[in-house]
Amino acid sequence: MTPQDQSAVVELKIPCRPEFVGVARLAILGVASRMPFSYDEVEDIRLAVGEACTTAVERAIKANQTDTSLTITSEIADSRLTIDIVDQVAKTPPSGSEENAPVEGLDEENIGALLMELLVDEIKIEPTPGQGTRVQMIKYVG
Amino acid sequence: MNLKIDTSSLGENMSVIALEGEVDVYTAPQLKQQIITMLDSNITNIIVDLTNVEYLDSTALGVLIGGLKRLRERDGSLDLVIPNPRIRRIFEITGLDKIFDIHQTLDEAQNAEKVKGG
Secondary structure, three states, X not given: OOOOOOOEEEEXXXXXXXXXXXXXXXXXXXXXXXXXXXXXXXXXXXXXHHHHHHHHHHHHHHOOOOOOEEEEEEEEOOOEEEXXXXXXXXXXXXXXXXXXXXXXXXXXXXXXXXXXXXXXXXXXXXXOOOOOEEEEEEEEOO | OOEEEEEEEOOOOEEEEEEEEEEOOOOXXXXXXXXXHHHXXXXXXXXXXXXXXXXXXXXXXXXXXXXXXHHHHOXXXXXXXXXXXXXXXXXXXXXXXXXXXXXXXXXXXXXXXXXXXX
């Protein structure tokens, strides 16, 4: 490691399917462990990234687009870790089905979103210029 | 690491589901299926033992909430065993520790179930 603030980028591309979310979690565990985060903070980052990937995978399943890929880009800087989770799942019109309606406001999606909010310092969710969603998370050191 | 599920019966309407590994978007459907199987067998009191669970996400929480809801509709219960502070923390920060009865050990959970069962 050089003394100056030199950032490094680690990029991982996985199929947007349930069985690969664990691969993304393992990778981010490796990245976060290289930084001066506490054990709990590394766990928080792992869970937050897991939730972001899970949200993308669940949308891919609903939209029948599990043939798309999910890109997880981690930018390691001295003071912070920035993680971009970008999917290619095109928006589908709402089905209007009540089948997956939330139960007492406690559906998985809400819990996943709540966890992400609580586990990282900053989170931004926005549509990508193409067709998909970008989740950007930042965790600061110290 | 995947999910390993072991079940054991504690009487005619009480069972334990012991989980080992990771409960996530990939493996949570297995847990859901196990709970449905028990519901179909008229088991109304389930203890889910998360002692050997290394990772758990919102998908797993969703399955557990769904199970709790169905069991309560039948005047049953779904209790959890969570000695691992990291896993317990996920329930605490989401407020779900107030919805589930969470125990430190399987013995503690069994005793609580006996009290509930009369």
